[in-house]
Amino acid sequence: MELFLDTLNYFSLLMLVVLGLVVIFGLMNVINMAHGEFLLVGAYTVVGITGAGYSFWLALALAPVAGAVVGLLVEALVVRRIYHRFLDTILATWGVSLILKQGVILVFGPTAQSVANPLPGVMNVFGVDYPRMRLLIMAVAILLTLVLYIAMFRSNLGLRLRAVIANRDMASALGLNTRRMDMASFGLGAALAGFAGAIISPVMSVDPQMGAGFLIPSFLSILIGGVNSLIGPLFGVAAISGSSNLIAGWLSQADTQIIVFLMAMVVIRFFPEGILKRRQK
Amino acid sequence: MLEIRQLAAGYPGGGRVLDGLDLSVPEGAFVAVLGRNGMGKTTLMRAICGLLRASEGTIGLGGEDITGLASYARAQRGIGYVPQGREIFGDFTVAENLTIGRIAKPGLSPAVPRHLLELFPILAERSRQRAGSLSGGQQQQLAIARALAGEPRLLLLDEPAEGIQPSIVQEIAQKLREIVDTTGLTVLMAEQNLAMVDGWADSLAFVDHGAIAESGVAAAGIRQDQSRLSKYLSI
Numbered sequence: 001m002e003l004f005l006d007t008l009n010y011f012s013l014l015m016l017v018v019l020g021l022v023v024i025f026g027l028m029n030v031i032n033m034a035h036g037e038f039l040l041v042g043a044y045t046v047v048g049i050t051g052a053g054y055s056f057w058l059a060l061a062l063a064p065v066a067g068a069v070v071g072l073l074v075e076a077l078v079v080r081r082i083y084h085r086f087l088d089t090i091l092a093t094w095g096v097s098l099i100l101k102q103g104v105i106l107v108f109g110p111t112a113q114s115v116a117n118p119l120p121g122v123m124n125v126f127g128v129d130y131p132r133m134r135l136l137i138m139a140v141a142i143l144l145t146l147v148l149y150i151a152m153f154r155s156n157l158g159l160r161l162r163a164v165i166a167n168r169d170m171a172s173a174l175g176l177n178t179r180r181m182d183m184a185s186f187g188l189g190a191a192l193a194g195f196a197g198a199i200i201s202p203v204m205s206v207d208p209q210m211g212a213g214f215l216i217p218s219f220l221s222i223l224i225g226g227v228n229s230l231i232g233p234l235f236g237v238a239a240i241s242g243s244s245n246l247i248a249g250w251l252s253q254a255d256t257q258i259i260v261f262l263m264a265m266v267v268i269r270f271f272p273e274g275i276l277k278r279r280q281k
Numbered sequence: 282m283l284e285i286r287q288l289a290a291g292y293p294g295g296g297r298v299l300d301g302l303d304l305s306v307p308e309g310a311f312v313a314v315l316g317r318n319g320m321g322k323t324t325l326m327r328a329i330c331g332l333l334r335a336s337e338g339t340i341g342l343g344g345e346d347i348t349g350l351a352s353y354a355r356a357q358r359g360i361g362y363v364p365q366g367r368e369i370f371g372d373f374t375v376a377e378n379l380t381i382g383r384i385a386k387p388g389l390s391p392a393v394p395r396h397l398l399e400l401f402p403i404l405a406e407r408s409r410q411r412a413g414s415l416s417g418g419q420q421q422q423l424a425i426a427r428a429l430a431g432e433p434r435l436l437l438l439d440e441p442a443e444g445i446q447p448s449i450v451q452e453i454a455q456k457l458r459e460i461v462d463t464t465g466l467t468v469l470m471a472e473q474n475l476a477m478v479d480g481w482a483d484s485l486a487f488v489d490h491g492a493i494a495e496s497g498v499a500a501a502g503i504r505q506d507q508s509r510l511s512k513y514l515s516i
Contacts, residue, residue: 163370167368170368170370173331174385175356176353179351
């Protein structure tokens, strides 16, 4: 049971990060190397606000705003000019990630910071005492996934976003302002990453490298599942988090990562558009 | 309705496809542009709807110069586009395809007008079906209905008969004629299939090597005009 909860916990953490990436990578086809640093913005917003004596919950509410502001600035100043230059976006967002990371080091220092747990204690789940904060993270991840699913698949805004994902030119020819959708999407993706960074900050050591640890598994989750629906990334996250936790029971962390990444490469080799990509007529 | 003057356009690295093209389409007219493959029909359609930038010349819609506008802004000013190959959203339902045609335009309600569903009853029957699973003819009807859902003033169609069985081609041509007659919609259609234009379009323009070689030719009886068919379509 504990292994299951630990797996679900990692699944939830990863899913929170992936949600933002689904929007930016899935919708805009931008490999955003700075996504981990948007997470960092959220986490350090919590460090800054709680350090100034305000509550964690206030910080949690402001973190997505901070993420969105940084995301919109990055979009307006950098990404907007190079959307269709694939390699350039990778290089430019990598540069942005270095700037953001060094900015955090300049302001907060290179050492790890800790955030006081706002929800201490444990709760008994099917005979296992599990930290309440981690259970909250799981609940929020599930809730946010549902909200995003409803927003994407049951709302007119979602229909517009999906139309841009599916066929950018056609969406524009129908009258959709894809430029505005780009801004909204990038801001939303960054806000989701900021929120993820904030809510996981009490259960992780907050340091300038924390975003990097999530970046590769997040991209792999999306590549494995495909980006045309939320079910794909959900499946990808389950595959990555499940296999990571299962293998980690037998092997070292480094060996686990090597095996999981190799498995992911094999899957991507045979299903380049994701396992759940439907064959189109 | 549509005034094109000295239009030049092409693709990066591919040179000019359109070169000095002039074309006028009066309001409420159904005009078909005919020409062999590679003469610039699709390029013309893409340039009008803004998916391809004009390197020279002007495009006017209802008296307004739209040459510098992005494609979404042209759509919002009343251009509806049915591309070659249909490009419906295959993973969306039929209903979602029609709804996106509405909500892509500011100010239009998401509800698909009843008359549109009456015009294409098969789409109403299959509204919950995934669009990618429709037959080619049904997909073409969906692509046309999606464009009409946005209530355009000018409808552009790029080879709507391509890959469609002859009986369905006639049905689609008949519906287009009906729409033009009942709503006053202006239609510009690029086509090679004579069954789609003969008896249905008002007039024809022939495109040759990126320019309009002849325009204002009566569509009725074009299948008997061996001289033009041989000259412009190599038939």
